[in-house]
Amino acid sequence: MAQISEDNANSGIQRLKRVAIIGCGSFGAQIAVELCKSGNLVIMIDRDPEAFSLLPSDLIENSRIVTSVGDGTLETSLRQAGVQDVDLLIATTKTPSINLMSAQLARHVMRIPEVVCLVNDSQLIPIYKGLGITVINPDGLLMDVIREGLA
Amino acid sequence: MYAIVLGCGSTGVKISEWLMASGAEVTVIEKDPERQRFVDNLFGSVVTLGDGTVVETLEAAGAQRADLFIATLGSDEDNMLACQIAKHNFKVDTTLALSGNPDKAHLLGILGIDIVVDLTDLITEEIQRIVAPMLVEDL
Numbered sequence: 001m002a003q004i005s006e007d008n009a010n011s012g013i014q015r016l017k018r019v020a021i022i023g024c025g026s027f028g029a030q031i032a033v034e035l036c037k038s039g040n041l042v043i044m045i046d047r048d049p050e051a052f053s054l055l056p057s058d059l060i061e062n063s064r065i066v067t068s069v070g071d072g073t074l075e076t077s078l079r080q081a082g083v084q085d086v087d088l089l090i091a092t093t094k095t096p097s098i099n100l101m102s103a104q105l106a107r108h109v110m111r112i113p114e115v116v117c118l119v120n121d122s123q124l125i126p127i128y129k130g131l132g133i134t135v136i137n138p139d140g141l142l143m144d145v146i147r148e149g150l151a
Numbered sequence: 152m153y154a155i156v157l158g159c160g161s162t163g164v165k166i167s168e169w170l171m172a173s174g175a176e177v178t179v180i181e182k183d184p185e186r187q188r189f190v191d192n193l194f195g196s197v198v199t200l201g202d203g204t205v206v207e208t209l210e211a212a213g214a215q216r217a218d219l220f221i222a223t224l225g226s227d228e229d230n231m232l233a234c235q236i237a238k239h240n241f242k243v244d245t246t247l248a249l250s251g252n253p254d255k256a257h258l259l260g261i262l263g264i265d266i267v268v269d270l271t272d273l274i275t276e277e278i279q280r281i282v283a284p285m286l287v288e289d290l
Binding site: 073074075076095096097098100101104105108109121123124127130131 | 204205206207226227228229231232235236239240254255258261262
C-alpha cells in the first residue's frame, strides 16, 4: 500500500482516484485496464486467484492494479484488500445479488463515497437508487445501442 | 395474514406447512418445476413458479398484499435481494431471511431485513445446550 502512495505522489497529475473492483471477469478486467489508462489506481478482488490472469501483467508488476483474493461480500476481505480508503467501488461479478450485497456493504458499512453495481435487471435500478447504490444494466445499454442502430 | 415463502427446500416446506396450519394464507415461490409439482401435490396449488429475486415473480405471487415474506434460499445474497425487493418495491410489512453465514447475517440486519435467522448461531447454541451437561459430568 505504501508503494502506491509514493506512485500517487510522484505522478504529478491531479490526485489519483482509488477504485476497488469486485469480480475479475471480462467486464471487471476491462474496466480495471481503462481506469488505469486514465491514471487511477485499482484494487481488484476475486475469489478465484486464476481470474487475475485476465489482467495485463505489466499493470500488476508496477502495482497500478493490486490484486487480492477474497469474498467481496465480506467486510474482512474488503478491509484486507484496503478497500476502506477507496473513492469508488464497482461490483462486476456475474451474480446480481452478490454485486448488490457487496455494493451495500461498501456503501452503508464501510462508507465508500461512490458505489456502482452491474445488474442485468432495470427494474432493480429505482429500488437501489433509493438505497444509495448506482445500478447499471449492461444488457439494457446494449439494447439501447442496438435499437439506435436499427432506427 | 398473507405470507409468501421463498424456496421449496425442506425448511421452506416445513415453514409453509406450519403457517398454513396456523391459519395463514400462503404462497410459495420456487424456480424448479419438479419441486413445484411436489409441493403443489402436498398442499394444493400454492406454488408460483419463478425466480424470487425478480420483481415480476413477486408480483405474480401477490407480494403487494403480503404481510410477511420469508426467504429460505441457500444463498444469503439471494435472500437479501428478494427481501429488499419485497420491502422496497411491494412494501411488505415484515421480511425474514435465513442466513448460513454469521458475518452475512449481521450485514442483512444492517441492510434492513426485519428478522434475520442466523443458522450457524442457532445450531451452535443447540449443540452447546446438548453438550454442556456432558462436559459437567466429565468433571
